[in-house]
Amino acid sequence: MAVATRLKIGDVAKQTGVAVGALRYYESLGLLSSERGDNGYRYYPPEAVHQVQFIKKAQALGFSLEDVGDVLTVHQRGDLPCGFVRSLLQDKIQQLEDQIQQMTAFKADLEQYRDRWAESQPRPQSGDICPLIETVPLTV
Amino acid sequence: MAVATRLKIGDVAKQTGVAVGALRYYESLGLLSSERGDNGYRYYPPEAVHQVQFIKKAQALGFSLEDVGDVLTVHQRGDLPCGFVRSLLQDKIQQLEDQIQQMTAFKADLEQYRDRWAESQPRPQSGDICPLIETVPLTV
DNA sequence: CTGGACCCTGTAGTGAGCTAGAGGGTTTAG
DNA sequence: CTAAACCCTCTAGCTCACTACAGGGTCCAG
Structure with a gap:
């Protein structure tokens, strides 16, 4: 026991x-x-x-977990790590916002393709795999 | 050459x-x-x-790349995989939408914590590491 | 005293899409 | 002919937070 x-x-x-x-x-x-x-x-x-x-x-x-380790390190120095935690939190919020923005823009791109492809089907050219995807530009 | x-x-x-x-x-x-x-x-x-x-x-x-493999498999059967591509695309759009929604909700949660913590600092209790984080509920 | 529940270390695997390097063989320009 | 540039395979590493063994030792109730 x-x-x-x-x-x-x-x-x-x-x-x-x-x-x-x-x-x-x-x-x-x-x-x-x-x-x-x-x-x-x-x-x-x-x-x-x-x-x-x-x-x-x-x-x-x-x-x-690395963030947690950093917080604990501050704590083990004898400090209350709340200020540090607040700034970490603000970082996370900012990262989320950036990601959401990127994903939203990307989703709009995909929807454009979806809608364009719903209307008209490009005519296949010899060697094409999927004539739809072939129309996607390469941003190199 | x-x-x-x-x-x-x-x-x-x-x-x-x-x-x-x-x-x-x-x-x-x-x-x-x-x-x-x-x-x-x-x-x-x-x-x-x-x-x-x-x-x-x-x-x-x-x-x-696995998606691409699936598309190529359809293509190698001699079919134009455009219908399949369209449905994959719709899936991606849906997944993006779900992720965006989750992330947005999560961001709202974090902002709530940030704003609550900006105003009032909970008083530390013995054993606390960061009194702010301690107030987060465990959803177990 | 035995068997099952617990504990240990160390290694490998998960997902995604690669990159880097070791240790070799081949080709090609000058 | 030679040296650089290319090619090959195989292995390991990257990120993150674990999980899942394998192969052992320990503890405790009956």
């Missing part, structure tokens, strides 16, 4: 819903630490559950 | 702007075929340039 102050990796996995392998992966990235017993087992304090939840929440905000 | 009817891989690369390694990769996926000379070299007919341009155009429409 697990004593409350000494969790095994499976306990942490159960309490967080994160797979054992993923927890070991977090440790390999320096996002989670553990003490080792004489048997080689990882042992965690109860706060580890909180730490893993923190990682999951940060991921839910679109942060990469 | 390259005879017009027998291109080496480097010739095709130069005429299409596609790297030699990429051409070999296309061949490994069955998108491009070549004859082998006694020296082991790949030799291509001039149409290969057109075929590679076709691949590039399809990619420009957001088609994956």
Whole structure:
């Protein structure tokens, strides 16, 4: 039976819903630490559950594990990393906006092709694979 | 000197702007075929340039190389794959629309956090890493 | 004392579309 | 003839966050 102050990796996995392998992966990235017993087992304090939840929440905000590592580094310097988190968040928002814009423009392109191709079918020329696609310009 | 009817891989690369390694990769996926000379070299007919341009155009429409392979398979059955291409295109447009919608919703979430966090700073509780992120709900 | 549940390390694989390099053979211009 | 430029195969690496073994050791209830 697990004593409350000494969790095994499976306990942490159960309490967080994160797979054992993923927890070991977090440790390999320096996002989670553990003490080792004489048997080689990882042992965690109860706060580890909180730490893993923190990682999951940060991921839910679109942060990469590398971002999380950066946040934790600031935290381990003794600072509250909230300012840093806010700027990361602003970056993510900006990236999303850029991506959305690009994808929207691209979708408009595709719709143009779709609509143009719905009306008239170009007549196939010898060697054509699909006469529709052949009309796409190469932007080289 | 390259005879017009027998291109080496480097010739095709130069005429299409596609790297030699990429051409070999296309061949490994069955998108491009070549004859082998006694020296082991790949030799291509001039149409290969057109075929590679076709691949590039399809990619420009957001088609994956696997999509291109499917299109070519239809073509090799002797059919004009335009109907198939149209339905693939419609799929891509739909996928883009879904992604844009998801990203837009997610961006709105992030902006909510950003704006909420700009106003008031939650007071840190013992054990908190970043009191802002701690307020994010875990959707488990 | 045994069997099943747990733990360990280390490696490989996933997806996409390539690029880079090692270690060789071939061709070609001068 | 020679050196550069080309060609070959095979392997590894890139990104990201894991998962899935293989091959072992450990722990605990009955």
